[in-house]
Amino acid sequence: MADGVTGSVTIAPSDGIRHRGAAIGLGSPEFEASRTDLLAARRSGSAGLVHSWEMVTAVDGPGTRMTIFMSGCPLRCLYCHNPDTMGMKEGTVEKVEDVLKRIKRMQPVFKASNGGLTISGGEPLFQIEFTRRILAGAHEMGVHTCIDTSGYLGSRLTDEDLENIDMVLLDVKSGDEELYRRVTSRDLAPTIAFGDRLSALNKRVWVRFVLVPGLTDSDENVEKVAQIVSRWPNVERLEVLPFHNMGADKWHTLGMEYELDGVLPPTRESVHHVVDIFKAHGINAIAT
Helix, strand or coil: CCCCCCCEEECCCCHHHHCCCCCCCCCCCCCEHHHHHHHHHHHHHCCEEECCCCCCCCCCCCEEEEEEEECCCCCCCCCCHHHHHHCCCEEEEEEEEHHHHHHHHHHHHHHHHCCEEEECCCCCCHHHHHHHHHHHHHHHHHHHEEEEEECCCCCCCCCHHCCCEEEEEEEECCCCCCCCCCCHHHCCCHHHHHHHHHHHHHCCEEEEECCCCCCCCHHHHHHHHHHCCCCCCCCCCEEEEEECCCCHHHHCCCCCCCCCCCCCCHHHHHHHHHHHHHHHHHEEEEEC
């Protein structure tokens, strides 16, 4: 795993408005460390590389939420709108105790809106030791906790970890194994296994499915997604997320090939058509 650190680094915190995709910190004191010290901190989970964070309402779970975007992801989704989170190259090094202090200060907002904390990415389970410490600390405070994950690394979560997670946003990229590999460069099986595990625990789940014209929008693929999700009675709803190409510039800036150049968002009619397919399987599907 490339950690993006080649020598001594000094990463200072910043204050002010937080924007999704901006490599800005959560308020840790200036962090000076050698590459060896940073690697040790990441392995232990005492510190992690955080890409960015923001306060959002009714987007990454119920209520007003503090969403932390972690750096690092094992998937290479063709439609990723934050490709700069794929590697461990952008972000700020944050200490667990400083992140938890920030979460604690947000508790009045969480309580007023029935919101909480969501850890996203990238992939929140990529830096598992840091993520589990944040989840445990937040859960101990009584803060509602959620992860937004592909489920590909779900096996990294222990039963104790899952007790500290109140809700999971599970991204099901495709229902067809071959197409899933084309979309993500990874296998579908780990996501299904994780979904089965969450179902057995009756863990609260919202499923997300990105509708990409010419890629994931065939009736056959949607039916296969529906067949997978319909076997999980713990799924409260399925969100159909229309594809957008707002991340294209990031791909180009990073010198990465963006295969979806020229692909337009799905029509309103096609989105509702897919919602209807899911509803025919008894799934509470919505268009977002």
